[in-house]
Amino acid sequence: MKDSNVPTEGIFGQVPLVVALPLAVLVGWAVWWVVRYVRADAMTQQSIRQAVRVRWGWKRLAPMLKLSATDKTPTALASLANTNGKPIKPRVLIPSLKVKHDAYGVIARAQCLPGVGLQQFQKAGPHLADAWRCTRVAVTQDKPGQVLIRGVRLDPLKFPTEHHPTGEPPEETARWDLGLDEYAQPVSVNLTQVPGVTVAGLPGFGKTSLINRLLSDWAPSPAVQFACADGKVSAAYEGDYADWVQRMFAFVGDDLEEANKLFRHLVALRRARSASVRQMLGVKSMWDVGPSEHWPLVVLIVDEAHTYFRDHKGSDQQTKKLAALAAENARLVEDLVKKGRSVGLLVILTTQKSTGDAIPTFIRDVCPVGLSFAQKTAEAAVAALGDEIREWPDANPINLQDPTYVGVASMNHQSQPGFTRIRTPYVPDTEAARVAEQTAHLTADPSVLLEAFLGLRLTDVDLTKLDA
Numbered sequence: 121m122k123d124s125n126v127p128t129e130g131i132f133g134q135v136p137l138v139v140a141l142p143l144a145v146l147v148g149w150a151v152w153w154v155v156r157y158v159r160a161d162a163m164t165q166q167s168i169r170q171a172v173r174v175r176w177g178w179k180r181l182a183p184m185l186k187l188s189a190t191d192k193t194p195t196a197l198a199s200l201a202n203t204n205g206k207p208i209k210p211r212v213l214i215p216s217l218k219v220k221h222d223a224y225g226v227i228a229r230a231q232c233l234p235g236v237g238l239q240q241f242q243k244a245g246p247h248l249a250d251a252w253r254c255t256r257v258a259v260t261q262d263k264p265g266q267v268l269i270r271g272v273r274l275d276p277l278k279f280p281t282e283h284h285p286t287g288e289p290p291e292e293t294a295r296w297d298l299g300l301d302e303y304a305q306p307v308s309v310n311l312t313q314v315p316g317v318t319v320a321g322l323p324g325f326g327k328t329s330l331i332n333r334l335l336s337d338w339a340p341s342p343a344v345q346f347a348c349a350d351g352k353v354s355a356a357y358e359g360d361y362a363d364w365v366q367r368m369f370a371f372v373g374d375d376l377e378e379a380n381k382l383f384r385h386l387v388a389l390r391r392a393r394s395a396s397v398r399q400m401l402g403v404k405s406m407w408d409v410g411p412s413e414h415w416p417l418v419v420l421i422v423d424e425a426h427t428y429f430r431d432h433k434g435s436d437q438q439t440k441k442l443a444a445l446a447a448e449n450a451r452l453v454e455d456l457v458k459k460g461r462s463v464g465l466l467v468i469l470t471t472q473k474s475t476g477d478a479i480p481t482f483i484r485d486v487c488p489v490g491l492s493f494a495q496k497t498a499e500a501a502v503a504a505l506g507d508e509i510r511e512w513p514d515a516n517p518i519n520l521q522d523p524t525y526v527g528v529a530s531m532n533h534q535s536q537p538g539f540t541r542i543r544t545p546y547v548p549d550t551e552a553a554r555v556a557e558q559t560a561h562l563t564a565d566p567s568v569l570l571e572a573f574l575g576l577r578l579t580d581v582d583l584t585k586l587d588a
């Protein structure tokens with residue numbers, strides 16, 4: 121009698137465990153979600169609710185949007201089970217959907233089905249946006265057999281953001297983190313091998329803040345050295361770069377002659393570097409080995425570039441002299457942009473002027489990256505970003521004049537077609553000043569570094585011999 125009870129007790133002893141385990145997992149999962157929900161900010165909470173709606177509604181929505189497939193061939197199992205010879209119902213296949221959320225909306229990954237791929241999802245995009253209550257939906261293919269559906273409930277371009285620099289050297293050299301695109305995806309540009317960047321836009325729309333971010337992120341690296349020509353000020357302490365001067369090996373204000381000296385100095389450095397790169401680094405291009413403390417990436421910021429390049433009209437001596445200086449300045453900067461890439465020179469030109477001569481087109485056209493904040497006219501947008509912007513009306517910076525778009529820029533990159541709109545973050549001045557102060561000791565003149573490397577003074581170097 122006793123023996124026959126053993127298995128029965130065993131079975132009853134197991135049952136609660138079998139139920140309890142999944143129940144415990146379920147409760148744990150529910151608690152985890154509740155905690156996550158409660159701790160999230162209001163925007164993220166909305167996205168969590170949205171993600172739940174997207175998941176729950178998917179099975180009904182997908183067939184309505186023709187995002188399902190019908191499989192008429194019975195499975196082997198169904199054929200075996202079908203003993204009474206009735207026709208077997210075709211199966212309706214729904215793409216499996218995994219949904220994640222962030223503050224701005226949802227990120228869904230759907231499996232493709234026969235006949236339901238990227239094209240079909242893209243066609244259904246506007247309807248998905250309506251059904252999921254999104255302002256925008258983008259469908260891309262991130263791996264074979266799977267599409268990525270990004271739905272934003274809120275327009276990320278309309279929400280100002282802040283960047284708080286860490287003061288730590290960047291993980292990747294020459295990567296410029298710019299901000300978020302219209303789908304709230306981070307945008308960064310790789311500035312290795314890039315000799316020039318242009319930044320244009322109406323006053324007060326965020327050009328300085330954009331440069332501030334680059335300086336704040338890159339300054340902690342000893343492999344980057346900065347120089348600046350700020351055409352808005354006469355002395356460094358007056359302007360936007362007052363705090364940054366201590367982290368710059370050279371700074372000039374709006375004096376054309378001073379600027380000319382700086383540009384000449386940098387062209388001499390470019391030539392000396394070009395002539396000695398093989399001997400010093402053992403490679404033809406600095407980027408093959410990357411910048412270092414001894415051979416740093418040199419970033420020249422030319423703010424309010426118009427000041428240095430604009431044409432001076434008049435026949436008096438002074439005007440003629442200014443005109444000659446401006447023409448030479450443009451030629452020198454063109455040299456830096458055209459020939460500086462392989463030896464680690466990067467020129468960033470900014471301007472609020474909206475005419476073609478603000479940044480001469482022969483310089484603008486050799487800068488592979490162009491950004492423009494708001495512009496007043498279509499001509500100004502073309503002057504800033506080139507003729508191609510006419511073909512991309514949605515991204516045209518003339519649509520960014522509303523104060524909501526302070527900090528939003530349209531960017532083109534020669535390696536990609538079209539334009540990307542970016543919400544750039546604001547960098548609080550105090551934080552930028554802190555980084556400048558903490559990193560001031562890293563400042564070094566790259567010419568002095570090269571002289572130490574070569575064991576010669578640059579003024580004594582016969583560049584023709586070096587060139588040879």
Ligand SMILES: Nc1ncnc2c1ncn2[C@@H]1O[C@H](COP(=O)(O)OP(=O)(O)OP(=O)(O)O)[C@@H](O)[C@H]1O
Nearest residue numbers: 280323324325326327328329472526527544545546
């Ligand atoms: N990315 C941003 N997000 C939100 N607000 C910003 C952003 N950038 C700038 N601002 C606001 O706009 C003001 C002006 O910005 P900033 O000085 O960068 O403009 P700018 O284009 O450089 O102007 P200017 O050509 O006159 O130098 C800042 O003081 C700040 O209040």
